[in-house]
Amino acid sequence: MTKAKPGSLDAAVKNYLASDRFADGIADSTRNTRRRILTKFAKEHGDKPVALMHAQALENIVRKMTPAVQRGFKKALRGFVDDCLARGVMKTDPLQGVKLAKLKSTGHHTWSEDEIAAYEARHPRGTKARLALELLLQTGVAKCDMVRMGRQHVKAGLLSMRRQKTGVPFDIPLLPSLVTELELHPKDRMTFLMTELGAPFTANGFGNWFRERCNEANLPGCAAHGLRKASAVRHALNGATAPELMAWHGWKTLAEAQRYVEEANRIRLAQAAAAKMVTLPNKG
Secondary structure, eight states: OOOOOTTBHHHHHHHHHTSHHHHSSSOHHHHHHHHHHHHHHHHHHTTSBGGGOOHHHHHHHHTTSOHHHHHHHHHHHHHHHHHHHHHTSOSSOTTTTOOOOOOOOOSSOOOOHHHHHHHHHHSOTTSHHHHHHHHHHHHOOOHHHHTTOOGGGEETTEEEEEOTTTOOEEEEEOOHHHHHHHTTSOSSOSSSOBOTTSSBOOHHHHHHHHHHHHHHTTOTTOOHHHHHHHHHHHHHHTTOOHHHHHHHHTOSSHHHHHHHHHHHHHHHHHHHHHHHHHTSOOOO
16 A cells, blocks of 8 residues: 655545544444545545645535535545644644535425324334334434344333434433334344344444335335434424423434424414314305
C-alpha cells in the first residue's frame, strides 16, 4: 500500500479513520458508511494539501450529489474536519458556508391505520411477520434497536434499552397488544426475532425481509421506519405531549417529537371539520 504524503488530505483521512475519535460514539453501521464516504473522498482528492481545503471546493463537490447524499457526505466530513481542527492541520472550518440542496422528500411514509389493518389481515397473530409489526408499532423503536431486543431487556413489564445510534435510554411498559403477541412465540431466545437460520437479524437484513412481508400485504409503499412514525402519531392522538414522545421514542430534541404532535393536531382538526359538515341540514 502506498504511503500517504504528509500534509495531504489522504494522510489526514487515514489518520482520522485510525483514531479513537472516529471509533467513539457512533454505531457500527454509521461508522462503516462514513468510512466508505471518506475513503472515496480521499481516493478522489487525497493528493491535495488538507490545510488548503476550503468551502468553495466542497461546494463544487456536493453540487454533483443528490440532496440525500449531500447530507451523508457532510456528516462524514464533520467528524473529519473537527479532527483536523483539533490537531491543528486546518486553521479554519471549510464546512462553514457549505449549503446543501433542500430535500423534497419528507422521509419514510407514515403508515395509516388502514395500512396497519391490511398488514394485520394478511399476517395473523402467531406469525413472525405479525410479531415484527407488533414490536415496531407497540414500542416505536428503530429497526436497529428492535433486532437487538429480547426478553432479557424486560423486567416487571418494563422494556429498558438504549438507542444504538444516540445512546439515549428509553424505559417503556410493554403495551397489551405486544404482550398478547409475545405469548404466542418461543420464550427461550435472546432476541424476539430470529432469521430462518436461527440467528438475530441485522438491521438491513430485517428491513429487506420486512419489506417483503409488506409486499405480501399489498403495501409496497410501507417500510419498517414508517411504523416508528405511526407509533408516534398514535401516541400524540391519545394526548401524549412532545416531552412524553421524547421519553418513549428516545429522541434527543423537542423538535423531533413536536412534528408528531402537530400531525396529530392536523388529523383531529380535519376530523372536527368533517363532523361539522355531517351536522349541516340537508337541503336536497
